[in-house]
Amino acid sequence: MSFLGLSSRSPFALNAGAAAGVFQVTLGLIGVFRPQVMLQDIWGFKTSTKPGQDQLVIESLMQLYGMRNVALGLMILAVRTFADSRTLAWVLMSDMLVAIGDGFIQKKATGGGEWKHWSFVPVGVGMGMLLLGYFD
Structure with a gap:
């Protein structure tokens, strides 16, 4: 069987992949509806308390980040629902590029605070390998 031909039949692996999608949707919704929480508590930015144009731009960018995460999470859930485990594996592993970039x-x-993001890389790669059938 070729490297790309492996596939897991484990329902646990598929559901773990779906959990990653739910996690991303949740983070995204926090970014969209509570940008200050995401900025200060998750990302660790110290933001100004006085309102102004800069604060509006920062919160708007956080909401864009949140929508990106919602879209990525929904994509993972759609792949879990409509595709095979190989596709889900490669989507999850390519999604780790987002975590690496966010960390930098x-x-x-x-x-x-980079390890808040980078700690997900081995988890995502491990789930990808699980979905590809390396641990079956």
Whole structure:
């Protein structure tokens, strides 16, 4: 069987992939509806308390980030529902590029906190390998 031909038949693996999608949708909704919570508590940014144009731009960008996560999470759930485990595996593993990028951006902007994002990389790759059938 070729490298790309492996596939898991485990319902646990498929449901774990769906859980990753639900997690991303949840983070995205926090970003959309509670941008200050996402900025301060999750990303660790210190934001200004006085309202102004800069604050509006920052909150708007956080809401864009939230919508990105909602879209990625819904994509994962759609792949879980309508495709096979190989497709879900590669979607989850490619989604780890987002976590890597977010980690570098947070490190640059706040001086730390990159492991809040990078800690998901081995989990995503592991779930991808599980879905590809490497642990069957």
